[in-house]
Amino acid sequence: MTTAVIVQTLHRINRQKSDLKSQLVRGPRTVAVAEGKLKAAQQHAQDLQDQLRRSKIDVDSKQLQMKEREDKIVNLQGKMNAAKENREYQALKDQIAADSQANVVLSDEILELLELIDEQTAAVALANEVTKEVALELDAVTKRVADRKVVLESELARVEKELAEAEKNLTGDFKREYERLVCLKGEDAMAELEGKCCGGCYQSLTPQLLDQLLVGNPIICPACGRLIYQDR
Numbered sequence: 001m002t003t004a005v006i007v008q009t010l011h012r013i014n015r016q017k018s019d020l021k022s023q024l025v026r027g028p029r030t031v032a033v034a035e036g037k038l039k040a041a042q043q044h045a046q047d048l049q050d051q052l053r054r055s056k057i058d059v060d061s062k063q064l065q066m067k068e069r070e071d072k073i074v075n076l077q078g079k080m081n082a083a084k085e086n087r088e089y090q091a092l093k094d095q096i097a098a099d100s101q102a103n104v105v106l107s108d109e110i111l112e113l114l115e116l117i118d119e120q121t122a123a124v125a126l127a128n129e130v131t132k133e134v135a136l137e138l139d140a141v142t143k144r145v146a147d148r149k150v151v152l153e154s155e156l157a158r159v160e161k162e163l164a165e166a167e168k169n170l171t172g173d174f175k176r177e178y179e180r181l182v183c184l185k186g187e188d189a190m191a192e193l194e195g196k197c198c199g200g201c202y203q204s205l206t207p208q209l210l211d212q213l214l215v216g217n218p219i220i221c222p223a224c225g226r227l228i229y230q231d232r
Ligand SMILES: [Zn+2]
Pocket: 198, 199, 200, 201, 202, 203, 221, 222, 223, 224, 225, 226
């Protein structure tokens, strides 16, 4: 004879079982989130590193350009000093003035780039620090989840054994109905009576069904099909 007390016990154990199972499922998800965070931090550090490298290439090329133009100016000055015609002298002088002005502009650009490189170097260092911290976080999360998994699995084994023991008390049609429902809905196969309602779907139960509960028999909710028991 299946009593409401047995159903109550089965409900409790099934709840524990599904809670342990959902905790076991959550573990790898937590690790995956931490892995995603590390990947993003690494990508960010890499992007900043690439920007810094481009700035350095840029400043090298501008410094080279400036040096070449300085050499050119020295060369032009030599030609200017040796110039015999006034027109040639004036043309070289204008050219030197234009090149000197261009180098002033370039020199400003180089200064700006050097400042930018300082900022980018600091940003790369910071991003590398953050990446290190996030990697440590991932290690800690991975270890915590692995440790917890051992505990949860041993708990689950214990609960499943307890459940198998409790299920031995089921007989006949009720046993078949219970097995079908649990397979379908897990812990939601059962519900406690709440007032005069099914605790699963909150439909009112007929006086006849409530009478069954009063004498200790479990009932099946006509609305949602859950096995209902009364707390004792
Ligand atoms: Zn119901």
